[in-house]
Amino acid sequence: MDLSSLVKVGEFCWRVEPVDGMRVPAIFHADEALLRDMDDKVLEQLTNVARLPGIVRAAYAMPDAHWGYGFPIGGVGAFDPAAGGVVSVGGVGFDISCGVRLLLTDLTRKDIEGRQRELAEALFTTIPAGLGSTGGIVLAGEDMDAMLAGGAAWAVQQGWGEPGDLERIEERGRAAGARPEFVSEDAKRRQRKEIGTLGSGNHYLEVQHVGEIFDERLATAFGLNRRQVVVSIHCGSRGLGHQIGADFLRAMVVDAPRHGLRFPDRELASTPIDSELGQHYLGAMRAGINCALANRQILTDMTRQVFRRFFPDARLDLLFDVSHNTCKEETHEVDGAMRTVFVHRKGATRAFGPGHPDLPPALRASGQPVLIGGSMGVGSYVLAGMATSEAAAFSSACHGAGRAMSRTQALKQYSGRKIQDDLAARGIIVKCASTRGIAEEAPAAYKDLDRIAEVSERAGLAARVARLKPLICIKG
Amino acid sequence: MTAAPGGFSASPSCSNPAAGAWETFAHGADVGVRGFGSSPAEAFANAGMALTSVVTSPGAVRPIRPRVIRCSAPDLGLLLYDWLNALITAMAVDRLLFGRFEVEIDGQVLVARAFGEPLDVARHEPAVEVKGATFTELEVARDPDGRWRAQCVVDV
Numbered sequence: 017m018d019l020s021s022l023v024k025v026g027e028f029c030w031r032v033e034p035v036d037g038m039r040v041p042a043i044f045h046a047d048e049a050l051l052r053d054m055d056d057k058v059l060e061q062l063t064n065v066a067r068l069p070g071i072v073r074a075a076y077a078m079p080d081a082h083w084g085y086g087f088p089i090g091g092v093g094a095f096d097p098a099a100g101g102v103v104s105v106g107g108v109g110f111d112i113s114c115g116v117r118l119l120l121t122d123l124t125r126k127d128i129e130g131r132q133r134e135l136a137e138a139l140f141t142t143i144p145a146g147l148g149s150t151g152g153i154v155l156a157g158e159d160m161d162a163m164l165a166g167g168a169a170w171a172v173q174q175g176w177g178e179p180g181d182l183e184r185i186e187e188r189g190r191a192a193g194a195r196p197e198f199v200s201e202d203a204k205r206r207q208r209k210e211i212g213t214l215g216s217g218n219h220y221l222e223v224q225h226v227g228e229i230f231d232e233r234l235a236t237a238f239g240l241n242r243r244q245v246v247v248s249i250h251c252g253s254r255g256l257g258h259q260i261g262a263d264f265l266r267a268m269v270v271d272a273p274r275h276g277l278r279f280p281d282r283e284l285a286s287t288p289i290d291s292e293l294g295q296h297y298l299g300a301m302r303a304g305i306n307c308a309l310a311n312r313q314i315l316t317d318m319t320r321q322v323f324r325r326f327f328p329d330a331r332l333d334l335l336f337d338v339s340h341n342t343c344k345e346e347t348h349e350v351d352g353a354m355r356t357v358f359v360h361r362k363g364a365t366r367a368f369g370p371g372h373p374d375l376p377p378a379l380r381a382s383g384q385p386v387l388i389g390g391s392m393g394v395g396s397y398v399l400a401g402m403a404t405s406e407a408a409a410f411s412s413a414c415h416g417a418g419r420a421m422s423r424t425q426a427l428k429q430y431s432g433r434k435i436q437d438d439l440a441a442r443g444i445i446v447k448c449a450s451t452r453g454i455a456e457e458a459p460a461a462y463k464d465l466d467r468i469a470e471v472s473e474r475a476g477l478a479a480r481v482a483r484l485k486p487l488i489c490i491k492g
Numbered sequence: 493m494t495a496a497p498g499g500f501s502a503s504p505s506c507s508n509p510a511a512g513a514w515e516t517f518a519h520g521a522d523v524g525v526r527g528f529g530s531s532p533a534e535a536f537a538n539a540g541m542a543l544t545s546v547v548t549s550p551g552a553v554r555p556i557r558p559r560v561i562r563c564s565a566p567d568l569g570l571l572l573y574d575w576l577n578a579l580i581t582a583m584a585v586d587r588l589l590f591g592r593f594e595v596e597i598d599g600q601v602l603v604a605r606a607f608g609e610p611l612d613v614a615r616h617e618p619a620v621e622v623k624g625a626t627f628t629e630l631e632v633a634r635d636p637d638g639r640w641r642a643q644c645v646v647d648v
Contacts (some may be wrong), residue, residue: 055520083520085647110623110647147547147618148587148611205585217648255584258623258647262577266570282627307564343572420516423620423648452619465591 017054024048028079028475029408032059038066045408045475046079050467053420057083059088064280065093069226069288070101071448072286072350076409079362080418081465081469085109089363095289096349096357096404097386102277102286103294107269108343111413112304114219114252115339116387117185118398119319119332120238121450123245125225128487131326132445135223136488139323140447143221143315144213147492148348149449151212153314160204163211163346164196164256167301167306168337171313179492181316183376185337186366193345195299195307200263203300206255208305216450218416221319224395234400234481236471237382238335245483246352247323247332248396249315250389252280253308260304266295289358298343298358305342312337322372336385340365340415348410359410367413367478386478387417388469392446393439393459393488397469397480399408404476404479413478414469417462424459427452436460439489448491457491506564512543519645524629525576526643532632533602535642536575537593541605543576544590545584547583548616553591555607564601568632571602572642576625579606580646584621587611623647 022044030051033041038039042062044051058081065075065087072094081090086106095101128135144151155163163170170178182189214221221358226244227237240246252258268285271293272278279285287293322330344358350357359366368375368384375384388401392418405411420427432451435458439446448454466483473479517524523546527538543552560584563574575595580590590608613619623646630644 057520083629085645109627131631146613147621148613202581202585206581208585216618257579258584262624264579265627266573266577269570270566282630287625381524394567419521422520423523424516427619449613450619452617456619 017051017056017059021059028471029108031199034066038063039076040066040071041209042066042075043074045477046077047471050471052080054081055083058088059087061086062091064284065091067100067280068095068284068286069095070095070097070099072096072099072355076412077414078324078414078476080414080416080468082418084194084362086281086322086360087360088273090414090418091362092316092360092364092409094357094359095408096292096350096355097289099357101289101436103289103297103343103358104284104286104360105261105265105297106283107339107362108301109362110253110258111341112257112260112301113308113314113339114341115308115337116248116250116389117246117316117337118335119316120240120335121245121247121323122331123246123327127327128223128245130190132487133194135326136445136447138325138488139221139319139488142322144319144477145454146449147216149213150209151314153212154209156208160170160195161209161344163310164199164303164306165194166190167309168313168408171310175461176317181313181334186339191302191305191311191416193299194302196303198296198300199260203256203259203263206259210254211311212318213254214251214315214490214492215254216453217255218491220392221490222248222372222486223488224248224440224484224486226482228483230284230482234479235383238385238398238481239333240398240482245321248389248484249312249313253304253309254311256307257304260300266298267293271457303341305339308339309337324428336387338365361412363415364412365415366410366411367405369401369403369405388414390402390463390465391459391462392486392491393444393458394465395483395485399469399472399478399481402476405478408476411471414472416470417465418462419461421461426458428453430455442491443487444486446489446491453491514538517623522645523648524643524645526641527637528647530639532640532642533595533597535623535632535640536597536602537595538595539572539576539634540579540590541644542623543622543646546622546648547618547620548589550591552572552616553589555592555608558605558607561604561606562602566600569630571597572632572644573601573625573627573630574603576644576646580622580624582606589616596631599609622647
């Protein structure tokens with residue numbers, strides 16, 4: 017990215033002053049090297065977000081920002097309905113509420129060794145993954161609507177999981193204000209057999225071990241210790257969320273002239289929060305969030321069942337569940353006053369700092385766990401929201417490594433089979449229905465996650481707690 | 493179209509060189525589909541082939557069953573968006589893959605028959621699921637050589 021229009025205002029903070037119709041500044045939380053690696057389109061997209069009606073404070077880019085749809089991926093923007101603020105499909109993304117959850121076991125790496133291959137096989141045959149897989153659960157009619165209204169709370173009610181899980185999920189496992197009636201029949205048909213499935217692309221279920229601890233105090237607060245085995249689940253709202261995104265993006269493009277809205281990029285199509293279409297989208301989008309939360313909850317239950325076949329007394333307690341494609345109604349300080357705004361986080365994780373009242377009591381002193389997914393060879397990070405992230409970016413942090421290479425380029429350069437063999441030699445078992453899918457998700461196709469996690473901490477967004485290394489990866 | 497680091501590439505990354513009828517192109521995190529033809533309808537049909545190629549090799553898909561698809565939109569760009577999304581929805585809902593397309597466009601209305609078969613994971617080895625068509629690089633236009641080009645990036 018060309019940095020000539022950016023002003024460095026801190027070691028890890030760069031700013032574009034409002035020009036050419038920008039209502040607020042565009043602020044990048046990154047170091048110079050990460051910025052230079054970003055596509056110029058990230059700058060264009062973030063300054064476009066800063067032009068949207070009703071945006072407050074600034075448009076923010078996270079350290080892992082990359083070129084997205086309208087919004088950059090790794091983009092954060094908050095809009096005030098009282099100031100004509102808008103809601104944007106591109107600011108949420110097609111995979112509504114895509115996110116990560118982390119399960120803490122009381123097993124060590126030693127317990128897994130010797131049974132790793134068997135466990136990988138059992139997980140692979142149990143967890144529906146990849147295109148065309150179905151979960152064995154068929155939802156329609158009232159049951160579908162109940163799931164869309166109830167989220168993970170509905171799933172627990174149906175017997176998938178434990179009531180205690182809900183405390184460890186954003187919004188206690190259920191987005192309020194979901195309106196299943198605004199979700200199209202196409203979206204519901206797409207979801208009919210997809211609940212309890214991992215999906216494809218960069219989605220995964222990984223058995224990992226805690227490889228490194230950066231902050232002992234926070235690790236203890238989160239229940240993390242060295243050599244401990246954990247399970248990460250990364251997936252979203254499946255076909256339903258995608259269809260909601262496609263339906264409403266089209267509707268907002270067509271409806272924009274009625275509201276006198278013109279966009280520099282059709283992908284940025286938005287509609288006033290207070291408009292009928294805005295309210296319908298918010299209701300449908302929240303149903304999409306609930307679908308993702310229910311999905312990750314059901315996958316959690318399946319995972320627990322598999323583990324208990326091997327380790328009957330094992331615990332798999334939920335540390336936390338984060339969503340990184342959302343729009344949420346939150347209260348933040350804007351121009352010295354507390355205001356209710358709609359915070360879009362597209363490829364960005366909510367990162368409430370210590371003391372935030374919305375955190376469960378057990379996590380209130382430490383700050384919110386921020387779960388960062390990596391590629392299959394690199395592993396993941398656990399971070400903790402910092403108090404400074406509120407002023408820095410409406411309490412937001414990064415969400416992953418971001419791609420350094422396109423899928424097509426990765427496919428040209430790597431062989432799925434060889435990646436599988438190389439990782440096996442390093443003690444990592446990768447299971448996937450498609451070797452081409454493995455090649456497209458090659459570890460080298462992703463950016464340096466270590467650097468992104470470090471910069472997130474130094475930028476005051478989220479502090480590093482632990483690094484997780486993969487043992488088994490079930491690829492979607 | 494210009495090349496940008498980590499973004500679009502001017503050169504096709506996957507194509508059907510014999511016919512020169514369709515190709516995919518690189519996008520930072522996703523992939524673009526592009527169809528050519530002597531008419532918008534033919535370009536749309538070939539964009540459908542490019543869409544299939546994101547998931548599997550179109551040659552591996554047996555065009556056994558026809559699926560009728562109808563859409564209408566105020567302009568060709570939106571019509572392409574609707575056409576590709578209708579295919580994506582049909583692929584997802586009924587676990588289908590398509591290997592041949594017959595498309596007719598009359599004004600704002602598209603009527604098509606997409607020929608395909610149920611997904612067979614072992615045989616088709618699907619690489620990735622397409623989530624939706626997008627407005628990124630969405631364009632239906634006539635190139636200087638007279639050929640129609642229909643393209644957009646799809647989210648995977």
